[in-house]
Amino acid sequence: MAEVKITKLTKKFGNTVVVQDFDLTIKNSEFVVFVGPSGCGKSTTLRMVAGLEEITSGDIVIDGKLVNNVHPKSRDIAMVFQSYALYPHMNVFDNISFGLRAQKLGKPEIEKRTNEAAAILGLEELLARRPGELSGGQKQRVAMGRAIVRKPKVFLFDEPLSNLDAKLRHKMRAEMKLLHQQVQTTTIYVTHDQVEAMTLADRIVIMCNGRIEQVGTPDEVYKTPKTQFVAGFIGSPAMNFVTGIVEAAGRGTALKTDDGSVIAMPKCLAKVGKRVTVGFRPEHMQLASTTTKPKSAISVSVTPSVIEPMGHETIVTCNAPFGEITSRITEEVKLRVGRELQFHVASDKLHFFDDKTGKRME
Protein backbone atom coordinates (compact mmCIF):
# COMPACT_ATOMS: atom_id res chain seq x y z
CA MET A 1 0.00 0.00 0.00
CA ALA A 2 1.29 3.43 -0.83
CA GLU A 3 0.53 6.95 -1.87
CA VAL A 4 1.26 7.83 -5.50
CA LYS A 5 2.07 11.45 -6.16
CA ILE A 6 2.18 12.63 -9.76
CA THR A 7 3.38 16.18 -10.42
CA LYS A 8 3.37 18.11 -13.70
CA LEU A 9 3.71 14.90 -15.65
CA THR A 10 4.14 15.50 -19.37
CA LYS A 11 4.76 13.14 -22.27
CA LYS A 12 5.72 14.04 -25.81
CA PHE A 13 6.12 11.66 -28.72
CA GLY A 14 8.30 13.73 -31.07
CA ASN A 15 6.57 17.10 -31.14
CA THR A 16 3.18 15.74 -30.16
CA VAL A 17 2.16 16.31 -26.56
CA VAL A 18 -0.01 13.38 -25.44
CA VAL A 19 -0.06 14.02 -21.68
CA GLN A 20 0.28 17.51 -20.27
CA ASP A 21 0.74 18.87 -16.75
CA PHE A 22 -0.92 15.88 -15.11
CA ASP A 23 -1.15 16.59 -11.37
CA LEU A 24 -2.69 14.07 -9.01
CA THR A 25 -2.10 12.56 -5.60
CA ILE A 26 -3.59 9.10 -5.12
CA LYS A 27 -4.07 8.33 -1.46
CA ASN A 28 -3.01 5.16 0.27
CA SER A 29 -5.61 2.42 -0.45
CA GLU A 30 -7.53 4.62 -2.84
CA PHE A 31 -9.13 3.22 -6.02
CA VAL A 32 -8.73 5.83 -8.74
CA VAL A 33 -10.10 5.39 -12.25
CA PHE A 34 -8.75 7.23 -15.32
CA VAL A 35 -11.50 7.58 -17.88
CA GLY A 36 -11.75 9.40 -21.19
CA PRO A 37 -12.16 8.87 -24.91
CA SER A 38 -9.76 6.82 -26.99
CA GLY A 39 -6.38 8.47 -27.44
CA CYS A 40 -6.70 10.92 -24.52
CA GLY A 41 -3.55 9.61 -22.84
CA LYS A 42 -4.84 7.22 -20.17
CA SER A 43 -2.58 4.27 -21.01
CA THR A 44 0.43 6.51 -21.57
CA THR A 45 -0.02 8.02 -18.09
CA LEU A 46 -0.41 4.59 -16.51
CA ARG A 47 2.63 3.25 -18.37
CA MET A 48 4.70 6.16 -17.08
CA VAL A 49 3.69 5.27 -13.52
CA ALA A 50 4.68 1.67 -14.27
CA GLY A 51 8.00 2.76 -15.73
CA LEU A 52 7.23 1.27 -19.13
CA GLU A 53 7.23 4.65 -20.83
CA GLU A 54 9.86 7.33 -20.40
CA ILE A 55 8.77 10.61 -18.83
CA THR A 56 9.32 13.82 -20.82
CA SER A 57 9.03 15.97 -17.70
CA GLY A 58 7.45 15.91 -14.26
CA ASP A 59 7.77 13.64 -11.22
CA ILE A 60 6.30 10.38 -10.02
CA VAL A 61 6.68 9.55 -6.35
CA ILE A 62 5.55 6.15 -5.00
CA ASP A 63 5.48 5.71 -1.23
CA GLY A 64 7.68 8.75 -0.72
CA LYS A 65 10.31 7.68 -3.24
CA LEU A 66 10.96 9.48 -6.53
CA VAL A 67 10.80 6.73 -9.16
CA ASN A 68 11.39 8.71 -12.39
CA ASN A 69 14.52 6.71 -13.09
CA VAL A 70 13.67 3.53 -11.22
CA HIS A 71 13.37 0.34 -13.28
CA PRO A 72 9.78 -1.04 -13.56
CA LYS A 73 10.80 -4.18 -11.67
CA SER A 74 11.97 -2.14 -8.70
CA ARG A 75 8.87 0.06 -8.40
CA ASP A 76 6.91 -2.56 -6.48
CA ILE A 77 3.86 -2.32 -8.72
CA ALA A 78 1.81 -4.98 -10.50
CA MET A 79 0.09 -4.31 -13.78
CA VAL A 80 -2.78 -6.16 -15.46
CA PHE A 81 -3.49 -5.43 -19.12
CA GLN A 82 -6.42 -6.03 -21.42
CA SER A 83 -4.72 -9.10 -22.87
CA TYR A 84 -3.80 -11.26 -19.89
CA ALA A 85 -0.93 -13.04 -21.65
CA LEU A 86 -1.04 -16.24 -19.59
CA TYR A 87 1.52 -18.94 -20.32
CA PRO A 88 -0.50 -21.54 -22.26
CA HIS A 89 1.71 -24.51 -21.32
CA MET A 90 1.58 -23.79 -17.57
CA ASN A 91 -1.29 -24.64 -15.25
CA VAL A 92 -3.10 -22.01 -13.17
CA PHE A 93 -0.91 -22.54 -10.10
CA ASP A 94 2.27 -22.05 -12.10
CA ASN A 95 0.86 -19.06 -13.94
CA ILE A 96 -0.07 -17.33 -10.69
CA SER A 97 3.19 -18.13 -8.95
CA PHE A 98 5.44 -17.42 -11.92
CA GLY A 99 6.61 -14.03 -10.63
CA LEU A 100 7.30 -15.45 -7.16
CA ARG A 101 9.49 -18.20 -8.56
CA ALA A 102 11.37 -15.56 -10.55
CA GLN A 103 11.91 -13.72 -7.23
CA LYS A 104 13.35 -16.95 -5.87
CA LEU A 105 11.03 -17.13 -2.87
CA GLY A 106 10.98 -20.37 -0.90
CA LYS A 107 8.53 -23.11 -1.89
CA PRO A 108 6.34 -22.88 1.26
CA GLU A 109 6.00 -19.10 0.85
CA ILE A 110 5.12 -19.51 -2.85
CA GLU A 111 2.47 -22.11 -2.00
CA LYS A 112 1.03 -19.99 0.81
CA ARG A 113 0.70 -16.84 -1.26
CA THR A 114 -0.63 -18.66 -4.34
CA ASN A 115 -3.24 -20.52 -2.33
CA GLU A 116 -4.27 -17.30 -0.60
CA ALA A 117 -4.70 -15.53 -3.94
CA ALA A 118 -6.57 -18.51 -5.37
CA ALA A 119 -8.92 -18.43 -2.38
CA ILE A 120 -9.61 -14.70 -2.75
CA LEU A 121 -10.36 -15.16 -6.44
CA GLY A 122 -12.25 -18.46 -6.16
CA LEU A 123 -9.71 -20.35 -8.24
CA GLU A 124 -8.96 -23.18 -5.78
CA GLU A 125 -10.63 -25.83 -7.92
CA LEU A 126 -8.89 -24.73 -11.08
CA LEU A 127 -5.24 -24.70 -10.03
CA ALA A 128 -4.30 -27.74 -12.13
CA ARG A 129 -5.96 -26.53 -15.32
CA ARG A 130 -4.25 -24.86 -18.22
CA PRO A 131 -5.44 -21.49 -19.64
CA GLY A 132 -6.95 -23.24 -22.67
CA GLU A 133 -9.37 -25.00 -20.31
CA LEU A 134 -10.66 -21.77 -18.71
CA SER A 135 -13.42 -19.29 -19.53
CA GLY A 136 -12.63 -15.64 -20.24
CA GLY A 137 -13.55 -14.57 -16.73
CA GLN A 138 -11.47 -17.33 -15.16
CA LYS A 139 -8.44 -16.33 -17.26
CA GLN A 140 -8.98 -12.76 -16.12
CA ARG A 141 -8.94 -13.91 -12.50
CA VAL A 142 -5.70 -15.82 -13.03
CA ALA A 143 -4.14 -12.64 -14.42
CA MET A 144 -5.31 -10.80 -11.31
CA GLY A 145 -3.98 -13.61 -9.13
CA ARG A 146 -0.58 -13.10 -10.67
CA ALA A 147 -0.73 -9.45 -9.61
CA ILE A 148 -2.07 -10.16 -6.10
CA VAL A 149 0.54 -12.74 -5.06
CA ARG A 150 3.28 -10.22 -5.45
CA LYS A 151 1.69 -8.04 -2.75
CA PRO A 152 2.71 -4.88 -4.59
CA LYS A 153 2.40 -1.34 -3.26
CA VAL A 154 0.24 -0.36 -6.22
CA PHE A 155 -2.02 -2.14 -8.71
CA LEU A 156 -2.22 -0.75 -12.23
CA PHE A 157 -5.02 -1.98 -14.47
CA ASP A 158 -5.37 -1.06 -18.13
CA GLU A 159 -8.86 -1.99 -19.39
CA PRO A 160 -8.67 -5.43 -17.77
CA LEU A 161 -12.29 -6.29 -18.53
CA SER A 162 -12.69 -5.14 -22.10
CA ASN A 163 -12.17 -8.59 -23.61
CA LEU A 164 -15.16 -10.00 -21.72
CA ASP A 165 -18.78 -10.09 -22.80
CA ALA A 166 -21.25 -7.71 -21.13
CA LYS A 167 -22.55 -10.14 -18.50
CA LEU A 168 -19.13 -11.36 -17.44
CA ARG A 169 -17.85 -7.80 -17.38
CA HIS A 170 -20.53 -6.89 -14.91
CA LYS A 171 -19.68 -9.88 -12.73
CA MET A 172 -15.95 -9.20 -12.83
CA ARG A 173 -16.56 -5.55 -12.05
CA ALA A 174 -18.25 -6.56 -8.82
CA GLU A 175 -15.43 -9.01 -8.07
CA MET A 176 -12.89 -6.28 -8.68
CA LYS A 177 -14.62 -4.11 -6.11
CA LEU A 178 -14.78 -6.95 -3.61
CA LEU A 179 -11.12 -7.72 -4.19
CA HIS A 180 -10.16 -4.14 -3.45
CA GLN A 181 -12.23 -4.17 -0.26
CA GLN A 182 -10.25 -7.24 0.82
CA VAL A 183 -6.69 -6.33 -0.12
CA GLN A 184 -6.97 -2.49 0.05
CA THR A 185 -4.08 -1.98 -2.33
CA THR A 186 -3.75 1.49 -3.90
CA THR A 187 -5.15 1.08 -7.40
CA ILE A 188 -5.12 2.99 -10.68
CA TYR A 189 -7.60 1.58 -13.14
CA VAL A 190 -7.89 2.74 -16.76
CA THR A 191 -11.07 2.40 -18.78
CA HIS A 192 -12.98 4.27 -21.46
CA ASP A 193 -16.23 2.92 -20.02
CA GLN A 194 -17.88 5.54 -17.83
CA VAL A 195 -20.10 2.95 -16.12
CA GLU A 196 -17.02 1.04 -14.99
CA ALA A 197 -15.52 4.30 -13.77
CA MET A 198 -18.63 5.31 -11.84
CA THR A 199 -19.14 1.92 -10.19
CA LEU A 200 -15.54 1.18 -9.20
CA ALA A 201 -13.91 4.46 -8.32
CA ASP A 202 -13.35 6.26 -5.05
CA ARG A 203 -12.34 9.12 -7.34
CA ILE A 204 -12.61 9.46 -11.10
CA VAL A 205 -10.09 11.34 -13.22
CA ILE A 206 -11.69 12.42 -16.49
CA MET A 207 -9.15 13.08 -19.21
CA CYS A 208 -9.46 14.79 -22.59
CA ASN A 209 -6.62 15.45 -25.04
CA GLY A 210 -3.88 14.62 -22.54
CA ARG A 211 -5.23 16.86 -19.81
CA ILE A 212 -7.28 16.34 -16.68
CA GLU A 213 -10.77 17.80 -17.11
CA GLN A 214 -11.99 16.99 -13.60
CA VAL A 215 -11.13 14.88 -10.59
CA GLY A 216 -13.93 13.95 -8.23
CA THR A 217 -16.02 11.28 -6.58
CA PRO A 218 -18.60 9.59 -8.86
CA ASP A 219 -21.28 11.70 -7.17
CA GLU A 220 -19.40 14.96 -7.73
CA VAL A 221 -18.71 14.39 -11.41
CA TYR A 222 -22.33 13.33 -12.01
CA LYS A 223 -23.95 16.15 -10.08
CA THR A 224 -21.56 19.01 -10.72
CA PRO A 225 -19.57 18.42 -13.88
CA LYS A 226 -17.07 21.27 -14.20
CA THR A 227 -17.09 21.28 -17.98
CA GLN A 228 -19.50 20.44 -20.76
CA PHE A 229 -17.12 17.67 -21.80
CA VAL A 230 -17.43 15.95 -18.40
CA ALA A 231 -21.20 16.53 -18.40
CA GLY A 232 -21.51 14.78 -21.75
CA PHE A 233 -19.11 11.98 -20.92
CA ILE A 234 -20.49 10.87 -17.55
CA GLY A 235 -24.02 9.45 -17.58
CA SER A 236 -25.81 7.13 -19.96
CA PRO A 237 -27.73 8.05 -22.07
CA ALA A 238 -25.69 11.24 -22.23
CA MET A 239 -26.84 14.63 -20.98
CA ASN A 240 -28.93 16.74 -23.40
CA PHE A 241 -27.56 20.13 -24.43
CA VAL A 242 -29.41 23.13 -25.82
CA THR A 243 -27.42 26.19 -26.87
CA GLY A 244 -28.72 29.70 -27.31
CA ILE A 245 -28.54 33.37 -26.36
CA VAL A 246 -30.00 34.60 -23.08
CA GLU A 247 -32.79 37.12 -23.65
CA ALA A 248 -34.89 39.24 -21.34
CA ALA A 249 -38.43 37.87 -21.13
CA GLY A 250 -40.94 39.68 -18.94
CA ARG A 251 -39.51 39.72 -15.43
CA GLY A 252 -37.21 36.78 -16.09
CA THR A 253 -35.07 35.46 -18.91
CA ALA A 254 -35.42 33.03 -21.80
CA LEU A 255 -33.06 31.08 -23.97
CA LYS A 256 -33.33 31.86 -27.66
CA THR A 257 -31.92 28.90 -29.59
CA ASP A 258 -30.35 29.07 -33.05
CA ASP A 259 -33.54 27.89 -34.78
CA GLY A 260 -35.52 30.71 -33.15
CA SER A 261 -37.23 28.67 -30.41
CA VAL A 262 -37.64 30.42 -27.08
CA ILE A 263 -37.43 28.46 -23.83
CA ALA A 264 -38.45 30.35 -20.68
CA MET A 265 -35.76 30.09 -18.01
CA PRO A 266 -36.89 30.08 -14.38
CA LYS A 267 -33.35 30.46 -13.22
CA CYS A 268 -30.45 31.45 -15.40
CA LEU A 269 -26.92 32.04 -14.30
CA ALA A 270 -25.99 34.04 -17.36
CA LYS A 271 -26.42 37.72 -18.22
CA VAL A 272 -28.72 38.80 -21.05
CA GLY A 273 -26.86 38.62 -24.36
CA LYS A 274 -24.58 35.77 -23.33
CA ARG A 275 -24.40 32.57 -25.35
CA VAL A 276 -24.81 29.57 -23.08
CA THR A 277 -25.43 25.84 -23.25
CA VAL A 278 -28.07 24.44 -20.95
CA GLY A 279 -27.71 20.77 -20.04
CA PHE A 280 -30.17 18.33 -18.50
CA ARG A 281 -30.03 14.58 -18.06
CA PRO A 282 -32.52 12.15 -19.68
CA GLU A 283 -33.45 10.83 -16.22
CA HIS A 284 -34.37 14.31 -15.00
CA MET A 285 -37.01 14.92 -17.66
CA GLN A 286 -40.48 14.55 -16.12
CA LEU A 287 -43.47 13.81 -18.31
CA ALA A 288 -45.91 16.71 -18.10
CA SER A 289 -48.86 14.32 -18.47
CA THR A 290 -48.08 12.37 -15.31
CA THR A 291 -46.34 14.85 -13.01
CA THR A 292 -47.13 18.30 -11.75
CA LYS A 293 -44.78 20.97 -12.90
CA PRO A 294 -42.18 21.74 -10.24
CA LYS A 295 -42.30 25.30 -8.89
CA SER A 296 -39.23 26.24 -10.79
CA ALA A 297 -38.71 24.39 -14.07
CA ILE A 298 -38.32 24.64 -17.80
CA SER A 299 -40.73 22.99 -20.22
CA VAL A 300 -39.88 21.48 -23.59
CA SER A 301 -42.10 19.97 -26.26
CA VAL A 302 -40.56 17.24 -28.35
CA THR A 303 -41.56 14.56 -30.84
CA PRO A 304 -40.42 10.96 -30.27
CA SER A 305 -38.56 9.46 -33.23
CA VAL A 306 -37.24 6.25 -31.65
CA ILE A 307 -38.76 4.41 -28.68
CA GLU A 308 -36.62 1.77 -26.97
CA PRO A 309 -38.42 -0.23 -24.26
CA MET A 310 -35.98 -1.77 -21.79
CA GLY A 311 -38.47 -3.33 -19.40
CA HIS A 312 -37.83 -1.24 -16.30
CA GLU A 313 -37.60 1.97 -18.34
CA THR A 314 -37.99 3.32 -21.85
CA ILE A 315 -35.39 5.37 -23.66
CA VAL A 316 -37.07 7.82 -26.01
CA THR A 317 -35.09 9.71 -28.64
CA CYS A 318 -36.97 12.83 -29.65
CA ASN A 319 -36.73 15.59 -32.19
CA ALA A 320 -37.16 19.19 -31.23
CA PRO A 321 -36.60 22.31 -33.32
CA PHE A 322 -33.53 23.03 -31.15
CA GLY A 323 -31.98 19.58 -31.57
CA GLU A 324 -32.21 15.94 -30.58
CA ILE A 325 -33.28 15.19 -27.01
CA THR A 326 -33.12 11.85 -25.23
CA SER A 327 -35.36 11.08 -22.29
CA ARG A 328 -35.64 8.20 -19.91
CA ILE A 329 -39.16 7.30 -18.84
CA THR A 330 -39.89 4.97 -15.96
CA GLU A 331 -43.67 5.41 -15.83
CA GLU A 332 -46.04 3.07 -17.66
CA VAL A 333 -47.35 5.34 -20.40
CA LYS A 334 -48.39 4.77 -23.98
CA LEU A 335 -45.83 6.31 -26.27
CA ARG A 336 -46.04 6.66 -30.00
CA VAL A 337 -43.50 7.78 -32.57
CA GLY A 338 -44.54 11.19 -33.90
CA ARG A 339 -46.95 12.02 -31.05
CA GLU A 340 -45.76 15.12 -29.24
CA LEU A 341 -44.65 14.92 -25.61
CA GLN A 342 -44.12 17.66 -23.10
CA PHE A 343 -41.48 17.44 -20.39
CA HIS A 344 -40.55 19.52 -17.37
CA VAL A 345 -37.05 19.76 -16.00
CA ALA A 346 -36.73 21.16 -12.48
CA SER A 347 -34.34 24.09 -12.37
CA ASP A 348 -32.08 22.44 -9.79
CA LYS A 349 -31.43 19.75 -12.42
CA LEU A 350 -30.25 22.24 -15.03
CA HIS A 351 -26.57 22.72 -15.78
CA PHE A 352 -25.26 25.90 -17.39
CA PHE A 353 -22.08 26.06 -19.43
CA ASP A 354 -20.33 29.01 -21.02
CA ASP A 355 -20.61 28.25 -24.73
CA LYS A 356 -17.19 29.74 -25.48
CA THR A 357 -15.11 28.00 -22.82
CA GLY A 358 -17.29 24.97 -22.07
CA LYS A 359 -16.86 25.74 -18.36
CA ARG A 360 -19.64 25.34 -15.82
CA MET A 361 -21.22 28.58 -14.69
CA GLU A 362 -21.57 28.70 -10.92
Ligand SMILES: Nc1ncnc2c1ncn2[C@@H]1O[C@H](COP(=O)(O)OP(=O)(O)OP(=O)(O)O)[C@@H](O)[C@H]1O
Ligand atom coordinates in the same frame (compact mmCIF):
# COMPACT_ATOMS: atom_id res chain seq x y z
N1 LIG B 1 4.69 5.06 -29.12
C1 LIG B 1 3.93 6.07 -29.57
N2 LIG B 1 4.37 6.93 -30.51
C2 LIG B 1 3.61 7.97 -30.93
N3 LIG B 1 2.38 8.24 -30.44
C3 LIG B 1 1.90 7.44 -29.50
C4 LIG B 1 2.62 6.31 -29.01
N4 LIG B 1 1.87 5.68 -28.05
C5 LIG B 1 0.73 6.39 -27.98
N5 LIG B 1 0.73 7.44 -28.84
C6 LIG B 1 -0.33 8.44 -28.99
O1 LIG B 1 -0.56 9.03 -27.75
C7 LIG B 1 -1.92 9.35 -27.57
C8 LIG B 1 -2.42 8.75 -26.26
O2 LIG B 1 -2.41 7.34 -26.36
P1 LIG B 1 -2.91 6.39 -25.20
O3 LIG B 1 -2.60 5.01 -25.60
O4 LIG B 1 -2.34 6.87 -23.92
O5 LIG B 1 -4.47 6.66 -25.24
P2 LIG B 1 -5.62 5.98 -24.37
O6 LIG B 1 -6.30 7.09 -23.67
O7 LIG B 1 -5.09 4.87 -23.58
O8 LIG B 1 -6.61 5.44 -25.51
P3 LIG B 1 -7.45 4.05 -25.61
O9 LIG B 1 -8.73 4.27 -24.85
O10 LIG B 1 -7.71 3.94 -27.08
O11 LIG B 1 -6.60 2.95 -25.09
C9 LIG B 1 -2.64 8.79 -28.80
O12 LIG B 1 -2.89 9.86 -29.69
C10 LIG B 1 -1.65 7.83 -29.39
O13 LIG B 1 -1.78 7.75 -30.78
Ligand SMILES: [Mg+2]
Ligand atom coordinates in the same frame (compact mmCIF):
# COMPACT_ATOMS: atom_id res chain seq x y z
MG1 LIG C 1 -5.34 2.79 -23.63
